Amino acid sequence: MDRRFFTKATLGLIAGSMASQPIIAAPKTNDNIKGQKSESPIIPQNDEAEEQIKVIQSKRFYKHQGKNIEGKCTSLLFFADVHLVPAHLIKIRDFFNKHKKYIDDTIHLGDSVGDFYTGEFTLWDNFPKALNVIGNHDTDAGKNRRCALTDNQKYDIYFKKYISGWKVKQPENAESEGKCYWYKDYNKDLRVIGIDCMRLNDAQYKWFAETLDGAAKKNLKVIIVTHIPPHCNKAIECNFTSLDYLPSFKSNSDYYSKLISAVDAFISNGGTFVSWICGHNHHDSIMYTGTEKNKQLVIVMECATDFSWWTDAVHIPNTATETCWEIISVESISNVIKIARFGNNYDHYLRHKGTFCYDFKNHKVISQS
Numbered sequence: 001m002d003r004r005f006f007t008k009a010t011l012g013l014i015a016g017s018m019a020s021q022p023i024i025a026a027p028k029t030n031d032n033i034k035g036q037k038s039e040s041p042i043i044p045q046n047d048e049a050e051e052q053i054k055v056i057q058s059k060r061f062y063k064h065q066g067k068n069i070e071g072k073c074t075s076l077l078f079f080a081d082v083h084l085v086p087a088h089l090i091k092i093r094d095f096f097n098k099h100k101k102y103i104d105d106t107i108h109l110g111d112s113v114g115d116f117y118t119g120e121f122t123l124w125d126n127f128p129k130a131l132n133v134i135g136n137h138d139t140d141a142g143k144n145r146r147c148a149l150t151d152n153q154k155y156d157i158y159f160k161k162y163i164s165g166w167k168v169k170q171p172e173n174a175e176s177e178g179k180c181y182w183y184k185d186y187n188k189d190l191r192v193i194g195i196d197c198m199r200l201n202d203a204q205y206k207w208f209a210e211t212l213d214g215a216a217k218k219n220l221k222v223i224i225v226t227h228i229p230p231h232c233n234k235a236i237e238c239n240f241t242s243l244d245y246l247p248s249f250k251s252n253s254d255y256y257s258k259l260i261s262a263v264d265a266f267i268s269n270g271g272t273f274v275s276w277i278c279g280h281n282h283h284d285s286i287m288y289t290g291t292e293k294n295k296q297l298v299i300v301m302e303c304a305t306d307f308s309w310w311t312d313a314v315h316i317p318n319t320a321t322e323t324c325w326e327i328i329s330v331e332s333i334s335n336v337i338k339i340a341r342f343g344n345n346y347d348h349y350l351r352h353k354g355t356f357c358y359d360f361k362n363h364k365v366i367s368q369s
Helices: 008-019 046-059 086-102 151-159 200-219 254-268
Strands: 073-079 105-108 180-185 190-194 222-226 233-235 272-280 285-291 297-300 324-329 336-343 353-360 364-368
Touching: 046 073, 046 086, 086 105, 105 151, 151 364, 190 200, 190 353, 200 222, 200 336, 222 254, 254 297
Parallel strands: 073 105, 190 222, 222 272, 272 297
Antiparallel strands: 073 324, 180 190, 233 285, 285 297, 324 336, 336 353, 353 364
16 A cells, blocks of 8 residues: 555544544643643644644655655645635635644735736735735736736736745846746755746746756756646546636747746756646646646646636635635655645535645656545
């Protein structure tokens, strides 16, 4: 049996056994006898127990005691398309604060505004530490979609006030030239590259290629986060792939193809690519990109807003269905990417979207629940 196999049944057994136990005070030790206070362990119950287990197991790194091997694990909280709903952003923020011991960072995958930018943006004041990328709605400044924000306007609205707290690396002259893209390294193992898919040009492509090269020199794995997914031609059959909507996007510009080709070259030259992680579609999908030599995994997330007519699950305000988010974790040695869903985790076919584990080196599904 694959030791990495971790099912919902396993979670249920653990959670059930924890929930059935009373809270028991810690046994007395010599220190207790000397008059020092002992604290009772706080054991969460029912749904909270499963939540805690998923968070902690997501952060668990590969460890082989017999061979004295111990890896690292980077856990990132992702959410997409929050569409100007403060209550949902606050719920995700509170989840992060509750479990921040086990989460390295939080990243939003674009479309922070509603239908279009209306002249004011204070939503991110509720969670300023959450990293962000630009979505298509974030660039619109009018109902007819013809009034697009300039690069400098986008930077001033969505980045300028918050980006210093993100601790990311920006391209040269980012603020003066409105370059809304960045990268950040985690645990000397993983580089996350944030792309502005609404401004794919020579300057960004040059920066992107150099950033990939820098990751290769440091032997860092790479994740790319952006709003609109790249062109994909094959889906992985799993509970995290929509049965209703499977996009077949052709790249919205030649530059998307150039980005995919740059990643393909990175892999061919010995680099370790983990995944694209995207939003935009409002549906979950796990897919591969087009016809290049090396497979590139693409994870697309369901929206975090209560937008029910274009989603796999109904999202009703003020219920447990209203929003959703995921912890996506990358293990350094086992080359495994793990997805754990929180919030709304069933589609309308009653398929459970709980966890998904994938070997991104050998392109093999390990488990799902």
